[in-house]
Amino acid sequence: MASSTQIQVKEAVYITPSxxxxxxxxxxxxxxxxxxxxxxxxxxxxxxxxARTKSAADRNAFTSRIKAALSAAxxxxxxxxxRVRAQQSSAAAANLEVVCKAQGAAFxxxxxxxxxxxxxxxxxxxxxxxxNLLSIHVADLLRGSPPLVVQLTWLADGAAAVGxxxxxxxxxxxxxxxxxxxxxxxxxxxxxxxxxxxxxxVWDRRHLMNPVKSRRVMNRSVIxxxxxxxxxxxxxxxxxFARETLTPTSVIFDQKSLNGLKRLASSTCPQKEMxxxxxxxxSAHVWxxxxxxxxxxSTQTLRLLFSVNVRNRIKPNLPEGFxxxxxxxxxxxxxxxxxxxxxIGWASWLVRKAKERIGDEYVKxxxxxxxxxxxxxxPVGVLIVSQWSRLGLEKVDFGMGKPVHVGPVLSDRYCLFLxxxxxxxSVKVMVAVPKSAAGKxxxxxxxxxxxxT
Numbered sequence: 001m002a003s004s005t006q007i008q009v010k011e012a013v014y015i016t017p018s019x020x021x022x023x024x025x026x027x028x029x030x031x032x033x034x035x036x037x038x039x040x041x042x043x044x045x046x047x048x049x050x051a052r053t054k055s056a057a058d059r060n061a062f063t064s065r066i067k068a069a070l071s072a073a074x075x076x077x078x079x080x081x082x083r084v085r086a087q088q089s090s091a092a093a094a095n096l097e098v099v100c101k102a103q104g105a106a107f108x109x110x111x112x113x114x115x116x117x118x119x120x121x122x123x124x125x126x127x128x129x130x131x132n133l134l135s136i137h138v139a140d141l142l143r144g145s146p147p148l149v150v151q152l153t154w155l156a157d158g159a160a161a162v163g164x165x166x167x168x169x170x171x172x173x174x175x176x177x178x179x180x181x182x183x184x185x186x187x188x189x190x191x192x193x194x195x196x197x198x199x200x201x202v203w204d205r206r207h208l209m210n211p212v213k214s215r216r217v218m219n220r221s222v223i224x225x226x227x228x229x230x231x232x233x234x235x236x237x238x239x240x241f242a243r244e245t246l247t248p249t250s251v252i253f254d255q256k257s258l259n260g261l262k263r264l265a266s267s268t269c270p271q272k273e274m275x276x277x278x279x280x281x282x283s284a285h286v287w288x289x290x291x292x293x294x295x296x297x298s299t300q301t302l303r304l305l306f307s308v309n310v311r312n313r314i315k316p317n318l319p320e321g322f323x324x325x326x327x328x329x330x331x332x333x334x335x336x337x338x339x340x341x342x343x344i345g346w347a348s349w350l351v352r353k354a355k356e357r358i359g360d361e362y363v364k365x366x367x368x369x370x371x372x373x374x375x376x377x378x379p380v381g382v383l384i385v386s387q388w389s390r391l392g393l394e395k396v397d398f399g400m401g402k403p404v405h406v407g408p409v410l411s412d413r414y415c416l417f418l419x420x421x422x423x424x425x426s427v428k429v430m431v432a433v434p435k436s437a438a439g440k441x442x443x444x445x446x447x448x449x450x451x452x453t
Contacts, residue, residue, distance in 0.1 A: 175323025
């Protein structure tokens with residue numbers, strides 16, 4: 001296995017809330033408790049550190065400020081200082097809860113004399129290259145580990161890296177980005193505390209708790225959930241991704257490229273004159289190139305999974321400021337042969353239809369399925385896309401300016417759409433593919449017209 005960047009840890013401590021917080025147990029919803037999100041969302045933000053924080057004294061002062069800000073942020077977001085466990089009072093072992101006793105979040109300060117900001121201008125050489133920039137990796141949250149980890153690493157050229165790990169059981173992408181922007185604004189002094197927040201963080205999970213079965217029994221049978229169905233593995237798909245070395249890739253699509261994909265999709269779509277979003281066409285394009293590069297059998301079933309924000313899709317809407325898991329999975333499904341033959345227009349239309357299916361009844365049926373049967377997406381033939389480019393991560397400023405790089409700590413088979421520094425309308429696509437497919441994938445994804453029909 002390739003080695004990770006070497007760092008020297010200066011300090012590792014627990015940061016507790018700066019003011020007293022409630023001591024109680026909060027139940028997590030069925031969406032929070034899903035098996036497939038029992039992992040840590042790991043963000044890596046890189047800052048081209050200004051000269052005022054390059055001396056040892058200035059670095060020490062900055063570290064003190066960011067620790068104090070984290071402590072203050074944990075007051076309104078106090079569940080992030082708790083500990084997640086299986087519900088003790090529930091017969092369903094899959095349900096989780098968070099014990100809030102101000103146990104604290106983990107904070108690490110480190111130094112690296114071997115990594116500089118230039119390394120983040122391209123994809124990492126291997127999937128774990130940046131692992132040590134968030135050196136506390138929480139593999140099993142249910143063993144008493146902190147649900148929030150923050151690591152500040154001073155890089156060799158004076159730049160800085162902020163690695164953040166947040167339990168997906170407590171926050172989705174929107175919620176975690178809201179927390180990070182609040183935390184950052186406390187560090188700079190732009191926000192002085194909870195009272196300055198225009199939108200207050202909301203825990204309330206009542207609308208996402210288990211639905212009443214008597215209301216659901218008739219509707220559930222007519223709502224299909226292909227994301228949870230099992231499909232036949234015709235080509236050793238799962239074992240290939242487990243066995244073969246994954247090669248990280250990174251490709252930027254500017255506004256001109258995205259507009260070109262939109263025109264191509266509209267011209268090849270069976271529904272004439274249909275206008276697609278950037279997400280729809282980029283997802284379709286990446287999915288098609290990914291499938292073609294892997295050399296899969298034409299009859300293999302493929303699925304594209306992506307999160308759909310349901311905060312305003314359910315009745316009543318989730319309250320503004322809700323930072324828990326307010327999403328379900330959209331699922332586009334097709335065979336390899338159809339995907340590659342029918343082109344980007346058809347694939348974009350499938351993504352659109354998958355989004356349109358999700359409404360109040362659909363969400364309630366998902367909640368029921370995951371609460372009753374521990375339903376979990378099948379990995380066979382699946383590409384998962386997550387859109388980090390619209391979360392607001394590019395605005396997280398701790399006093400060192402906006403991040404020049406936003407991405408994951410690890411580059412793996414999850415496909416991420418990322419913001420691009422000072423290019424608001426551009427999107428960076430990062431995904432790791434099997435080494436044997438990497439060259440073909442990069443060629444295809446950079447040449448959208450070479451595989452159009």
